[in-house]
Amino acid sequence: MAGTGILIEIENNMVKEASLGVMTAAKGQEKYALVLGQEASSVKEKLGEYGAAHILHITAPGNLSANPDLQALAVADAVKEYQLDTLLGTASAMGKDMFARIAAILEEPLVSDCVAVNIKDRTVKKSHFSGKTFATLKINCSCLLCTLRPNSTEPEPSPTACDIIEFEARVADPGLIKIVETRKAGGARLDLTEAPIVITGGRAIKSAENYKMLEACAQKIGAAVGASRAAVDAGYAPHSMQVGQTGKTVSPKLYIACGVSGAVQHFAGMKTSKVIVAINEDKDAPIFSKCDYGIIGDIFKIIPALTEKL
Numbered sequence: 001m002a003g004t005g006i007l008i009e010i011e012n013n014m015v016k017e018a019s020l021g022v023m024t025a026a027k028g029q030e031k032y033a034l035v036l037g038q039e040a041s042s043v044k045e046k047l048g049e050y051g052a053a054h055i056l057h058i059t060a061p062g063n064l065s066a067n068p069d070l071q072a073l074a075v076a077d078a079v080k081e082y083q084l085d086t087l088l089g090t091a092s093a094m095g096k097d098m099f100a101r102i103a104a105i106l107e108e109p110l111v112s113d114c115v116a117v118n119i120k121d122r123t124v125k126k127s128h129f130s131g132k133t134f135a136t137l138k139i140n141c142s143c144l145l146c147t148l149r150p151n152s153t154e155p156e157p158s159p160t161a162c163d164i165i166e167f168e169a170r171v172a173d174p175g176l177i178k179i180v181e182t183r184k185a186g187g188a189r190l191d192l193t194e195a196p197i198v199i200t201g202g203r204a205i206k207s208a209e210n211y212k213m214l215e216a217c218a219q220k221i222g223a224a225v226g227a228s229r230a231a232v233d234a235g236y237a238p239h240s241m242q243v244g245q246t247g248k249t250v251s252p253k254l255y256i257a258c259g260v261s262g263a264v265q266h267f268a269g270m271k272t273s274k275v276i277v278a279i280n281e282d283k284d285a286p287i288f289s290k291c292d293y294g295i296i297g298d299i300f301k302i303i304p305a306l307t308e309k310l
């Protein structure tokens with residue numbers, strides 16, 4: 001049986017929750033957790049707990065950590081060396097950047113931002129037409145390359161004995177990219193696309209200042225704060241916070257829409273949330289036909305009360 005590779009994302013020496021979800025999505029397969037550059041021993045226990053039979057610790061000549069071209073070449077080399085027939089990752093900024101390059105190097109098709117994968121049948125499930133339909137696609141390939149939407153699979157431990165394989169890729173930096181500086185947006189804020197809970201403010205929030213009310217609530221529950229396009233267009237929030245067709249796609253366990261009407265373009269970006277709660281003072285707002293729980297009322301009364309209760 002050929003193995004399944006999972007490209008692991010690590011932050012502050014911890015495996016990201018989204019990568020553990022991808023590990024779970026590969027249930028039943030012999031899993032190779034691909035760790036690029038950094039220390040592998042510190043994440044061995046966690047990856048073994050989530051079913052990694054092997055950690056492929058990939059190094060390469062040159063500065064692997066700061067060069068997506070070199071990273072992609074190194075991963076592709078590992079895929080060939082260990083004859084992996086599947087490579088999964090997260091549809092995150094890193095995943096989007098890396099997988100397109102890996103697909104080009106391996107000359108294999110890539111399916112990105114999927115909500116489910118069946119490795120045995122070589123099928124994936126993807127949201128289409130702004131979230132109105134889901135398509136199941138059968139992929140004809142030698143190596144299935146697929147990124148999964150963060151939070152699409154709940155991480156579930158399945159402890160396995162795990163070893164670390166050191167692999168030095170036989171690749172050279174093509175010299176096409178020079179990273180001058182890396183800046184993290186939003187300081188210490190949680191990444192919107194990976195957060196387990198998202199609380200979004202729509203046009204009703206009325207000012208940038210009033211987002212502090214949502215941030216106070218978000219802090220209590222470990223949520224990221226999002227915005228509708230109307231709020232972004234009005235200058236209340238930066239575009240990096242926009243959820244929807246022309247913003248970010250999120251799939252949290254809990255989505256709380258505050259003063260958002262529920263336009264189809266907004267829905268396109270949060271439809272796959274597990275539980276949707278809407279707070280709106282208009283009982284006929286379209287969001288109420290699309291949510292799991294609805295609260296009819298004024299966000300300026302409900303959010304502070306909710307924050308206090310939490």
Ligand SMILES: Cc1cc2nc3c(=O)[nH]c(=O)nc-3n(C[C@H](O)[C@H](O)[C@H](O)COP(=O)(O)OP(=O)(O)OC[C@H]3O[C@@H](n4cnc5c(N)ncnc54)[C@H](O)[C@@H]3O)c2cc1C
Pocket residue numbers: 201202203204227228229230231242243244245246247248258259260261262263264265266269279280281282285297298299300
């Ligand atoms: C091509 C295209 C792409 C688009 N992409 C996106 C996108 O990516 N994301 C996106 O969000 N939109 C997008 N839009 C815009 C979208 O159609 C809507 O206009 C937008 O989502 C509306 O934002 P909103 O719900 O915040 O504002 P509104 O539609 O104005 O709704 C505000 C809601 O707040 C409620 N409200 C007001 N005051 C209070 C209060 N005090 N308490 C409680 N409720 C209150 C009102 O009842 C109302 O329902 C796109 C549109 C187009 C044409």
